[in-house]
Amino acid sequence: MAENEEFSFETGAAQSELPKIETQKKQNEICHDDSSHPVKAQTIDELHSLQKKKSSPTTPIKGTQGSFTPISDEQRHKQQLQSISASLASLTRETGPKLVKGDPTRKTQTTKDIPHDHHFAPTINVSDSSLKFTHVLYNLSPAELYEQAIKYEKGSFITETGALATLSGAKTGRSPRDKRVVKDETTADELWWGKGSPNIEMDAETFLVNRERAVDYLNSLDKVFVNDQFLNWDPENRIKVRIVSARAYHSLFMHNMCIRPTPEELENFGTPDFTIYNAGQFPCNRYTHYMTSSTSIDLNLSRKEMVILGTQYAGEMKKGLFGVMHYLMPKREILSLHSGSNMGKDGDVALFFGLSGTGKTTLSTDHNRYLIGDDEHCWSDSGVSNIEGGCYAKCIDLSREKEPDIWNAIKFGTVLENVVFDEHTREVDYTDKSVTENTRASYPIEYIPNAKIPCVGPHPKNVVLLACDAFGVLPPVSKLSLAQTMYHFISGYTALVAGTEEGVKEPQATFSACFGAAFIMLHPTKYAAMLAEKMQKHGATGWLVNTGWSGGRYGSGNRIKLPYTRKIIDAIHSGSLLEANYKKTEVFGLDIPTEIEGVPSEILDPVNTWSDKDAYNDTLLKLAGLFKNNFETFTNYQIGQGNELTQEILAAGPNF
Numbered sequence: 245m246a247e248n249e250e251f252s253f254e255t256g257a258a259q260s261e262l263p264k265i266e267t268q269k270k271q272n273e274i275c276h277d278d279s280s281h282p283v284k285a286q287t288i289d290e291l292h293s294l295q296k297k298k299s300s301p302t303t304p305i306k307g308t309q310g311s312f313t314p315i316s317d318e319q320r321h322k323q324q325l326q327s328i329s330a331s332l333a334s335l336t337r338e339t340g341p342k343l344v345k346g347d348p349t350r351k352t353q354t355t356k357d358i359p360h361d362h363h364f365a366p367t368i369n370v371s372d373s374s375l376k377f378t379h380v381l382y383n384l385s386p387a388e389l390y391e392q393a394i395k396y397e398k399g400s401f402i403t404e405t406g407a408l409a410t411l412s413g414a415k416t417g418r419s420p421r422d423k424r425v426v427k428d429e430t431t432a433d434e435l436w437w438g439k440g441s442p443n444i445e446m447d448a449e450t451f452l453v454n455r456e457r458a459v460d461y462l463n464s465l466d467k468v469f470v471n472d473q474f475l476n477w478d479p480e481n482r483i484k485v486r487i488v489s490a491r492a493y494h495s496l497f498m499h500n501m502c503i504r505p506t507p508e509e510l511e512n513f514g515t516p517d518f519t520i521y522n523a524g525q526f527p528c529n530r531y532t533h534y535m536t537s538s539t540s541i542d543l544n545l546s547r548k549e550m551v552i553l554g555t556q557y558a559g560e561m562k563k564g565l566f567g568v569m570h571y572l573m574p575k576r577e578i579l580s581l582h583s584g585s586n587m588g589k590d591g592d593v594a595l596f597f598g599l600s601g602t603g604k605t606t607l608s609t610d611h612n613r614y615l616i617g618d619d620e621h622c623w624s625d626s627g628v629s630n631i632e633g634g635c636y637a638k639c640i641d642l643s644r645e646k647e648p649d650i651w652n653a654i655k656f657g658t659v660l661e662n663v664v665f666d667e668h669t670r671e672v673d674y675t676d677k678s679v680t681e682n683t684r685a686s687y688p689i690e691y692i693p694n695a696k697i698p699c700v701g702p703h704p705k706n707v708v709l710l711a712c713d714a715f716g717v718l719p720p721v722s723k724l725s726l727a728q729t730m731y732h733f734i735s736g737y738t739a740l741v742a743g744t745e746e747g748v749k750e751p752q753a754t755f756s757a758c759f760g761a762a763f764i765m766l767h768p769t770k771y772a773a774m775l776a777e778k779m780q781k782h783g784a785t786g787w788l789v790n791t792g793w794s795g796g797r798y799g800s801g802n803r804i805k806l807p808y809t810r811k812i813i814d815a816i817h818s819g820s821l822l823e824a825n826y827k828k829t830e831v832f833g834l835d836i837p838t839e840i841e842g843v844p845s846e847i848l849d850p851v852n853t854w855s856d857k858d859a860y861n862d863t864l865l866k867l868a869g870l871f872k873n874n875f876e877t878f879t880n881y882q883i884g885q886g887n888e889l890t891q892e893i894l895a896a897g898p899n900f
């Protein structure tokens with residue numbers, strides 16, 4: 245430290261000037277630039293040791309005054325390792341693994357120097373694994389994680405714009421059929437089980453079998469990554485999460501996606517509220533009870549733990565924690581939402597609900613508005629708060645012109661999953677689907693220039709339900725009554741295009757309750773009742789926006805142009821759409837505007853855009869039938885206090 249001070253600027257007038265360079269050297273004299281000091285190193289190793297300055301906390305430690313004596317760095321360090329060791333403890337053998345902080349390849353600390361506080365008297369039960377040390381790479385910075393990824397993880401590269409390109413392995417999307425939840429005395433009553441529920445049951449014993457498998461795998465490695473971070477920007481409802489993983493890719497992804505603690509918050513982190521053990525490179529054992537494949541994502545709410553085996557897709561961690569929030573928040577009367585959210589200059593907040601690929605990220609990232617978040621939010625009595633600290637954008641066919649803010653966010657620090665790039669220039673080809681169509685970029689929310697930090701806002705004014713209708717019969721926009729909003733919220737419709745498979749023309753309707761059935765933990769009507777109550781109380785208007793097809797179904801029509809959808813969204817935000825003239829559609833009974841600035845009027849009623857009117861009617865009735873069938877599961881449930889809303893919701897569906 246003291247040595248560095250010698251490199252300070254000269255005092256006096258010269259301080260603000262650039263150092264003079266002597267151009268007239270005397271002949272035969274060795275060039276000696278006396279404006280700088282010689283390097284303070286005798287060897288190359290010493291020189292390298294000068295390159296890295298020891299980082300110090302940037303925020304003062306609370307309570308350093310008065311009688312309270314802060315704990316020493318060494319003690320804090322020890323407590324941190326003890327906490328991580330407890331997290332990684334095998335429940336059946338020796339207490340916890342022996343941990344040491346830092347990169348195993350940096351031989352600055354030998355095991356001789358390590359305090360022997362994890363030692364125990366050898367007994368016959370002691371296994372070989374208890375004799376080794378596991379290095380902990382704790383909350384590394386993006387730069388350090390880049391180095392780890394590039395050195396040790398095949399398929400890691402720096403792209404032309406500085407992003408870290410990675411491969412997620414065999415899985416390039418989530419595995420909802422392999423997501424299991426422990427059914428115990430508490431969760432048996434509390435959670436939604438059975439038909440339509442995403443919660444596939446497992447018992448507590450099997451959870452422990454998988455947990456031990458993951459923990460043993462992680463402890464067998466030379467090093468593990470540990471991230472201690474937060475969820476939820478609402479300070480009163482913040483959740484502390486710990487993610488233990490084996491890949492720098494996973495650690496950087498979660499660094500971006502969760503809320504990043506300040507150095508001070510990290511020092512006082514304490515015990516996490518929830519822990520993820522990501523042993524994704526290692527499969528589950530198919531002889532284990534309940535296992536149906538080599539992948540298993542297991543949630544135990546009473547242990548506050550999640551175990552990931554057999555998939556390295558990083559989205560599994562983010563959406564896994566979202567499920568946890570869908571359990572914890574409603575217990576506190578807070579509604580958890582699978583939605584994006586942004587805010588106008590006047591403080592008007594909009595929510596964007598929708599299933600994957602319907603436009604939450606694209607439409608909440610709006611250059612004229614403040615971004616609160618792109619995917620996961622809470623709605624409490626004090627307003628909305630983002631659960632996350634980053635965004636996760638689809639980047640197939642991404643273009644600078646159409647989505648400039650997302651384009652510009654793909655820079656140093658951003659994780660780019662499964663994209664294809666030029667081997668020499670490292671220029672990414674966003675149209676290339678060779679690895680997957682689900683290419684993704686994960687970046688900290690502050691990479692979006694108009695992000696709202698802290699990511700909180702007042703009560704929403706507009707609730708936009710996004711459906712990507714590949715049948716091409718839903719109007720580009722409809723204004724919804726409260727009952728219709730609930731009907732469509734519970735239905736959670738979108739259509740997937742068969743896409744990559746040759747010759748498949750038929751779009752596939754998907755109904756996913758609350759626009760996120762894969763993540764909800766309680767019965768959909770619980771969330772719906774809370775949404776109805778909040779929308780009513782705060783006077784929010786519901787809208788249904790079709791970001792899918794127009795002029796025919798997938799195969800004959802075209803996807804509604806993004807600039808048109810943006811104009812529609814602009815009109816919702818400005819309040820002008822509320823004032824428009826409306827007419828009612830057949831079958832779905834939706835109120836559609838006759839005019840919107842910047843949008844051709846004829847596309848507002850989908851019947852106009854189909855040349856074959858019979859085909860339009862057949863398709864409309866077909867989709868209405870699918871809605872009806874799907875809603876049958878919910879007809880026996882009451883929504884909210886009285887029976888009135890329930891009846892209204894049932895009547896708000898298609899009539900034919």
Ligand SMILES: Nc1ncnc2c1ncn2[C@@H]1O[C@H](COP(=O)(O)OP(=O)(O)O)[C@@H](O)[C@H]1O
Pocket residue numbers: 598599600601602603604605606607618636637638639640791792803804805806807809
């Ligand atoms: N009219 C449209 N509205 C919204 N998105 C569109 C539209 N047309 C094409 N897209 C594309 O659809 C994708 C929507 O994905 P995204 O916003 O990431 O969805 P989500 O966040 O809901 O998963 C983006 O790739 C976007 O460019």
Ligand SMILES: C=C(OP(=O)(O)O)C(=O)O
Pocket residue numbers: 418559563599600601604605619636
């Ligand atoms: C990560 C996901 O989010 P999105 O809603 O952006 O697709 C997902 O659904 O897997």
Ligand SMILES: [Ca+2]
Pocket residue numbers: 598599600601
């Ligand atoms: Ca999603």
Ligand SMILES: [Mn+2]
Pocket residue numbers: 601604605606618619636637638
């Ligand atoms: Mn998204």
